[in-house]
Amino acid sequence: MKKYVLLVEDDPDLGSLLSQYLRVKGFTVTLAVNGEAALIQLSTQSFDIVILDVMLPGSDGFVLAGRLRQQYASIPFLFLTARRQQEDVLRGLSLGADDYLVKPFDADELVLRISNILRRCAGQITQPDIFRIGSYRFEPAQLQLTRKGQRQQLTQKEADLLEILCQSAGRLVQRKTILETVWGSADFFNGRSLDVFVRRLRKHLDQDPNIRVEVIRSSGFILRIETNV
Structure with a gap:
């Protein structure tokens, strides 16, 4: 809508x-x-x-x-x-x-x-309710990440972070943008928390080798999704 x-x-x-x-x-x-x-x-x-x-x-x-x-x-x-x-x-x-x-x-x-x-x-998002991330299906509203019938339940912050990366897949998302959008502040402690959540997302997505969350030092992150031709 x-x-x-x-x-x-x-x-x-x-x-x-x-x-x-x-x-x-x-x-x-x-x-x-x-x-x-x-x-x-x-x-x-x-x-x-x-x-x-x-x-x-x-x-x-x-x-x-x-x-x-x-x-x-x-x-x-x-x-x-x-x-x-x-x-x-x-x-x-x-x-x-x-x-x-x-x-x-x-x-x-x-x-x-x-x-x-x-x-x-x-109480609703303006972007699509479902994202396809390689072999994963991501439903932000349900906080769910599914692959081959195996469902993972995400935390709210994990889902918010993954949604931001999906919305700009293949492009750099600034650390400051993520911190202010998801955490509400770009301070030092929230920055360390962000790094922890990025590691969690990598673990959630590690069953598909075509997906990676790339860190651009001092700048931000890029969600890379390779396609097999």
Whole structure:
């Protein structure tokens, strides 16, 4: 089931590029170039999430966020902005934002953050319910990994970590992205916990030699799945 995104961005190039990328990822996107246009869209259509720039013409994104919380309190939103000062981040979060992502940003990270917010708010994921990983079948919602009828029950964090890697299979997923999405913080102790969970996943997947979780030192991880031709 597609999710509906309202993207409020006054930069036409970034707005167009980001809209196209999110559509490729399965979202239905409506672009609004200012706060007034966004409020008109909100009054005529239902959205699952709103992505806000702060520096908008007319009323800025903070003002629009206040209107969102007053009139559409059930719709989650996140800020996507070049404003990186701590006071801006704190102001955005104090207005009820579910996340605050600073430009320049990684598009895959944005998709993961959107997915995480929607999962928390709606109790469901926006990506497919079932992943094929080599000879394994992975069902995130059931926390289950199955191969040749043999079923393994995963912990929630194991499933969340594996899901993130599956969503970007063959591509680098930054450590920071994983830590902030799954653990909520990229501190030292969570980093050590992440390494432990990666070793657990490797053990869960070790029956298929065509699968490996590759560590890119100081950067992140890549889920490699080789196919036999």
